Amino acid sequence: MKHDRPKLRDVARLAGVSTATVSRALSNPDMVSEDTRAAVHAAIEATGYRMNLAARNLRHQRTGGIVALVPNLANPFFSQILSGIASVLGPAGYNLLVADTTGAGPDLLLDYAEPSRADGLIVLDGNFPMVALEPGRVPVVQACEWVPGLPAARVKIDNRAAAGVAVGHLLDLGHRRIGHVTGPANNVLTEARIGGVRDRLAEAGLPFPDEAVYQGDFSLDSGRQAAGQWLTQPRDSRPTAVFLASDAMACGFIGEVQRHGLSVPGDVSVVGFDDIELIAHIAPPLTTIHQPRAEIGRLAAERLLAQLRGESQADGDTILPVELLIRASTAPLAI
Amino acid sequence: MKHDRPKLRDVARLAGVSTATVSRALSNPDMVSEDTRAAVHAAIEATGYRMNLAARNLRHQRTGGIVALVPNLANPFFSQILSGIASVLGPAGYNLLVADTTGAGPDLLLDYAEPSRADGLIVLDGNFPMVALEPGRVPVVQACEWVPGLPAARVKIDNRAAAGVAVGHLLDLGHRRIGHVTGPANNVLTEARIGGVRDRLAEAGLPFPDEAVYQGDFSLDSGRQAAGQWLTQPRDSRPTAVFLASDAMACGFIGEVQRHGLSVPGDVSVVGFDDIELIAHIAPPLTTIHQPRAEIGRLAAERLLAQLRGESQADGDTILPVELLIRASTAPLAI
DNA sequence: CTGAAAGCGCTTACAG
DNA sequence: CTGAAAGCGCTTACAG
Numbered sequence: 012m013k014h015d016r017p018k019l020r021d022v023a024r025l026a027g028v029s030t031a032t033v034s035r036a037l038s039n040p041d042m043v044s045e046d047t048r049a050a051v052h053a054a055i056e057a058t059g060y061r062m063n064l065a066a067r068n069l070r071h072q073r074t075g076g077i078v079a080l081v082p083n084l085a086n087p088f089f090s091q092i093l094s095g096i097a098s099v100l101g102p103a104g105y106n107l108l109v110a111d112t113t114g115a116g117p118d119l120l121l122d123y124a125e126p127s128r129a130d131g132l133i134v135l136d137g138n139f140p141m142v143a144l145e146p147g148r149v150p151v152v153q154a155c156e157w158v159p160g161l162p163a164a165r166v167k168i169d170n171r172a173a174a175g176v177a178v179g180h181l182l183d184l185g186h187r188r189i190g191h192v193t194g195p196a197n198n199v200l201t202e203a204r205i206g207g208v209r210d211r212l213a214e215a216g217l218p219f220p221d222e223a224v225y226q227g228d229f230s231l232d233s234g235r236q237a238a239g240q241w242l243t244q245p246r247d248s249r250p251t252a253v254f255l256a257s258d259a260m261a262c263g264f265i266g267e268v269q270r271h272g273l274s275v276p277g278d279v280s281v282v283g284f285d286d287i288e289l290i291a292h293i294a295p296p297l298t299t300i301h302q303p304r305a306e307i308g309r310l311a312a313e314r315l316l317a318q319l320r321g322e323s324q325a326d327g328d329t330i331l332p333v334e335l336l337i338r339a340s341t342a343p344l345a346i
Numbered sequence: 347m348k349h350d351r352p353k354l355r356d357v358a359r360l361a362g363v364s365t366a367t368v369s370r371a372l373s374n375p376d377m378v379s380e381d382t383r384a385a386v387h388a389a390i391e392a393t394g395y396r397m398n399l400a401a402r403n404l405r406h407q408r409t410g411g412i413v414a415l416v417p418n419l420a421n422p423f424f425s426q427i428l429s430g431i432a433s434v435l436g437p438a439g440y441n442l443l444v445a446d447t448t449g450a451g452p453d454l455l456l457d458y459a460e461p462s463r464a465d466g467l468i469v470l471d472g473n474f475p476m477v478a479l480e481p482g483r484v485p486v487v488q489a490c491e492w493v494p495g496l497p498a499a500r501v502k503i504d505n506r507a508a509a510g511v512a513v514g515h516l517l518d519l520g521h522r523r524i525g526h527v528t529g530p531a532n533n534v535l536t537e538a539r540i541g542g543v544r545d546r547l548a549e550a551g552l553p554f555p556d557e558a559v560y561q562g563d564f565s566l567d568s569g570r571q572a573a574g575q576w577l578t579q580p581r582d583s584r585p586t587a588v589f590l591a592s593d594a595m596a597c598g599f600i601g602e603v604q605r606h607g608l609s610v611p612g613d614v615s616v617v618g619f620d621d622i623e624l625i626a627h628i629a630p631p632l633t634t635i636h637q638p639r640a641e642i643g644r645l646a647a648e649r650l651l652a653q654l655r656g657e658s659q660a661d662g663d664t665i666l667p668v669e670l671l672i673r674a675s676t677a678p679l680a681i
Numbered sequence: 682c683t684g685a686a687a688g689c690g691c692t693t694a695c696a697g
Numbered sequence: 698c699t700g701a702a703a704g705c706g707c708t709t710a711c712a713g
Contacts, residue, residue, distance in 0.1 A: 289625070
């Protein structure tokens with residue numbers, strides 16, 4: 012005996028009405044008389060009918076899904092963002108699809124921007140080639156990172172200003188030789204943050220020599236390597252404080268410095284970026300820039316839904332405020 | 347001028363063949379002659395045709411998606427697992443949908459087990475009511491957690507044995523009064539881990555009094571509260587070592603103990619569970635049980651795909667090995 | 682308020 | 698090797 016799932020037709024037959032009527036009873040109840048509605052619902056109960064969403068979606072020319080393009084799913088940085096996205100998509104009746112862009116070709120964005128694949132796109136990766144999103148493609152919102160020139164809404168923080176705040180904190184503590192560990196090359200966040208450092212130092216009339224810039228890639232290990240470089244520099248000319256473009260790097264930096272018997276903040280003050288999970292619990296607790304990750308996710312999803320409803324303009328930036336969290340990894344310059 | 351996307355029919359018209367032929371040229375190239383194939387591909391180029399996946403999926407009675415049901419997306423514990431899942435689903439041509447089960451009703455599992463919604467389910471949450479997955483529902487694989495009695499494949503570690511290993515390590519260090527901070531009540535992991543503690547202590551002929559059991563819920567804050575309790579207990583009878591059912595709790599526990607001027611492992615040895623990101627970098631670096639999270643995700647996805655291909659049995663457990671990582675938060679009992 | 686029929690964009694037995 | 702036609706399971710103008 013086959014376990015065929017009941018279809019609209021089966022319900023209609025049992026209720027003694029047409030499939031059109033059953034369909035209406037379900038999606039537009041007040042288009043049908045009360046009696047008919049009751050009969051239909053009885054038949055649904057009796058058959059155990061559940062709607063085939065794929066068929067409805069095909070008919071409606073939508074998929075019911077939004078995809079989030081994530082640079083690296085394994086990076087816990089994104090869990091709060093995804094959680095924020097899911098918290099608005101779920102109640103709105105959309106499915107959240109996630110795709111990891113690691114090692115993906117440049118076509119990935121276009122593949123996912125197919126209306127038959129998803130109704131909209133949230134792009135968390137700024138390293139896509141600048142593609143012209145042709146008409147007939149799906150609405151896109153960029154979150155955190157962005158593709159320069161891509162005409163799509165952005166939800167983000169002011170990375171340049173945030174870096175300025177971090178450096179300002181170190182200046183306030185009396186530091187005059189300030190170093191910076193960057194993110195990966197060719198990354199918009201990297202550019203914005205180093206720009207903020209440069210601006211703030213220039214404003215203070217301080218130099219920003221090449222020796223004070225350490226190339227990183229956001230990873231813990233690259234922070235460790237930056238510390239290795241810093242350790243080899245002459246004690247009386249190397250930075251007395253370092254601002255790193257991610258908390259993970261700050262974590263690696265601190266570990267390496269300590270491994271060599273030096274102290275944070277005794278020998279060097281350290282500021283991170285992101286305020287990731289548990290970073291308040293390392294030793295010393297890390298001073299960092301807090302990014303409202305869940306909020307970024309929520310707003311990105313909301314802007315996308317607004318576009319799908321035709322309510323919102325397709326571009327323009329939403330800038331969220333950051334917060335400097337002063338913890339124990341920074342201290343006044345020892346004289 | 348409308349920007350209608352070209353359909354199969356448009357390609358067929360341009361190539362001078364039927365839609366059936368275009369369809370075959372695409373999905374079964376060697377069913378068509380070389381000339382026809384060339385004509386079809388030329389027409390595809392000319393029109394910029396891209397297949398409508400939703401229509402193909404409806405026809406094929408599949409959705410092309412697998413959903414992962416996650417207890418709490420914001421918890422970075424799951425990022426590695428999702429990454430593992432995505433790494434096998436992507437290449438296999440499936441979309442990964444994620445849903446957060448926080449605050450969801452008991453029907454969620456059944457809702458997602460609809461064949462029109464997804465082709466399969468990976469359940470990471472053991473707190474669903476035991477439902478009979480009726481025939482006509484989609485294949486399910488459980489990962490990490492599991493619903494007792496649910497007849498679905500499981501990919502997990504041996505939590506009971508792992509807890510035994512953690513306790514064994516503390517016994518080896520000479521500890522005789524060993525405490526345990528549990529996970530949330532009514533959770534399969536909580537039961538399995540406390541069971542492992544009880545077994546191992548019994549095996550060593552040691553007591554496991556109620557005062558040595560602290561109720562937690564996996565969260566950092568509950569670890570902090572457990573430390574609060576521990577601190578109020580008499581110094582000469584309270585545990586000299588504590589095994590906590592999650593790293594987050596261990597982190598909170600250590601922080602609170604240190605805040606009261608005591609030292610880890612000087613005054614109390616601490617073992618965590620999970621080996622989450624950065625936990626090797628707190629002070630002191632945490633001794634913990636490493637769970638192969640990415641591997642769990644990969645294998646769960648692979649078992650599900652095998653079931654979809656009809657290759658694998660629908661139940662049976664896959665047990666992955668864990669590893670005790672000894673770091674600085676545990677030390678021999680001071681006499 | 683309700684039904685017959687066309688259609689969303691594909692695929693696939695069935696003939697030829 | 699190729700085409701005409703039916704069908705995946707819904708929805709929705711169009712009539713009545």
